[in-house]
Amino acid sequence: MIDQKLEQLKTLFAEMEMALIAYSGGVDSTLVAKIAHDVLGDRALAVTAVSPSLLPEELEDARIQAAAIGIAHKVVQTHEMDNPNYTSNPVNRCYFCKSELHDTLKPLALELGYPYVVDGVNADDLGDYRPGIKAAKERGARSPLAELTISKAEVRQISKQLGLSWWDKPAQPCLSSRFPYGEEITVSKLQRVGRAEIYLRKLGLSNLRVRSDGDTAKIELSPEQIKEFVLTTDLPTLVSAFQEFGFIYVTLDLEGYRSGKLNQVLLQKV
Known part of the structure; x- marks a missing residue:
């Protein structure tokens, strides 16, 4: 089953031909970046958004992992802290965070010629309260792991199988x-x-x-x-x-x- 899902993931990226990955350096988006690079080579780009809600150590991890994978990596700034709808911290705070993220990534993707923006949302995320997923979908982002019903445990299993040393990295949300x-x-x-x-x-x-x-x-x-x-x-x-x-x-x-x-x-x- 794991091998089958891995092959499906590769097929999905082959069909995309080019992809920009919303890449946080977490185990999910790093697996997406890894497979995208394996399939697409220099037609895949990982982009990490930096803001006060991201630990500097997490950015450094993202850089190290991207270098290990071999994928091209770009860092952009996001400005969710300028939005009172975000800083007031309502229950749908993540909606405004992901809106800012994808309002930054989508124009960048179009400018650079990437038809798809993909993220690391996995199948388990769909069962939790995640208003940010709605914001991403509204802006046309795709979630390959969720599309193929790949769970968090399966992400770790595939990552370990591929020899990624960070396969058991703890989750680190913003x-x-x-x-x-x-x-x-x-x-x-x-x-x-x-x-x-x-x-x-x-x-x-x-x-x-x-x-x-x-x-x-x-x-x-x-x-x-x-x-x-x-x-x-x-x-x-x-x-x-x-x-x-x-x-x-x-x-x-x-x-x-x-x-x-x-x-x-x-x-x-x-």
Whole structure:
């Protein structure tokens, strides 16, 4: 089944003939970029959008992975932070983010002669609340992984099979996803969340989030990491570091990390 889906993915890109990939450096869009380059060569281009909601480390990862794949890579700036519909952080915030992204990528693709803009949306993403998918579709973007019902687990399996060293890279959505709906997003808030997550990663932790709730940082770790974290971490030093980043209070979520956790308030309102 995996081999069949991989061949279908290759066929899909062969039919496109040229493609511009909305490339974040995550495992999904990197697989799309890899297959596009394998099939299309220099007729595939990976484009990474840079804004305050992207960690500098993520951009560097994207560059390294693109170089390893061999695909041409371009960086553009997006300006979603100029849009109050985005910074006010409504429940459909991602719609405005992806609108800005694809309003940037589509004209670029047309200018450079690429008939298609494709992204890394996978089949699992269709089952979550993702208003950004609607914005992308409205602007004609295609999602090869979703079209071929390739799940996140299958993305990782294919990536591993192809020898991509980042096949198990943790998901890293934009930093704006760390804020509860309704809390205004600012550059300084994005920076403090980003610095806090980098701090935790340097401690050897992975698959984590630092959620912002006003002046409080809520640390989410995978459940199996929580006990060791509490027992072995110099907590006063960590709290002091987080306060230097701009937080006042630091808490640990005892449930642990769960993707899309902030969307549970939407379910409670149904």
